[in-house]
Amino acid sequence: MNPSRTEKERSLRADAEHNRERIVEAAQALFAERGIDVTREEIARRAGVGMATLRRRYPTRADLVAGVFEEKMWLFATGARKALKDPDPWHGFCRYVTSLCAMQTTDRGFSDVLTMTFPSAARFEAARVQAYEDFSELMKRAQAAGALREDFVAEDLIILIMASAGVVAAAGKAAPRSAPRLVGYLLQAFAAPGGTPLPPPPSSRQMYKAITRLNDGTN
Numbered sequence: 222m223n224p225s226r227t228e229k230e231r232s233l234r235a236d237a238e239h240n241r242e243r244i245v246e247a248a249q250a251l252f253a254e255r256g257i258d259v260t261r262e263e264i265a266r267r268a269g270v271g272m273a274t275l276r277r278r279y280p281t282r283a284d285l286v287a288g289v290f291e292e293k294m295w296l297f298a299t300g301a302r303k304a305l306k307d308p309d310p311w312h313g314f315c316r317y318v319t320s321l322c323a324m325q326t327t328d329r330g331f332s333d334v335l336t337m338t339f340p341s342a343a344r345f346e347a348a349r350v351q352a353y354e355d356f357s358e359l360m361k362r363a364q365a366a367g368a369l370r371e372d373f374v375a376e377d378l379i380i381l382i383m384a385s386a387g388v389v390a391a392a393g394k395a396a397p398r399s400a401p402r403l404v405g406y407l408l409q410a411f412a413a414p415g416g417t418p419l420p421p422p423p424s425s426r427q428m429y430k431a432i433t434r435l436n437d438g439t440n
Contacts, residue, residue: 241278243268248289252330256390257286287342290334294348297324297335301355311368314359315408318378322385322404326396332386336379370415374422381407 247267251259261282265275279285300320307313325332339345356378363369384407385400392399410416 237278240268240270240274243270244275244278244285245289248285249330252286252289252333253328256329257333261285283339283341286330286334286337287339287345290331291342291345291348293324293328293331294334294345294352297321298348298352298355301352301359304359305355305362310359310362310366311412314363314369317356317359318381318408319401319404321382322400325382325385325389326400329389332389335382336386364413368413370411370413372415372419373411376422376425376428377411379428380423 244264248259248264251264251267261275261279262272264285265272268275275285279288300317304313304317307316321335325335338349353375357375360369360373360375360378364371364373381404385403388400388403389396
């Protein structure tokens, strides 16, 4: 192969990777500050690239959001696995829920993403599935230890995440103090034996539909 051609191809690949990094960094900053409703045009301007460049790398808004938050989703999943190693199931349960809330309060975009699903993003959704399975096991252990109320179900975590996301969005700069307080109240409510019986929980299918809120538009 022509050496000059090889060098040119390497340069093009390096430029493409540099553009990808600039897009991700710009998106991370804007999403963390304002949530995922930021337009792709704003992200392209912040990154210093054209819309054609952004669309080549991320054809849809969903592709961009999933790409930006994939690594953080794996941190989310890893947290559940670490919590399973705690010898005290209730302590592990509370630590995981509290740390999840902390991740939401420092990044409005991630708070939004936790209440959404991205069926076309295989690795992103694999992280969500792993987190769900590990949390379900953590929940069962806490119930078996007599620490978590028996009528708690895994779907209740999604409701908690949605509630915390609402506080993060509404409280703004006060979110780091406000959202953990909400979670503290809820953890007390989750503790065994619990109070009066709860209404029936939503089904897994209903919750899946609730978090299937993708924006594949051009903005």
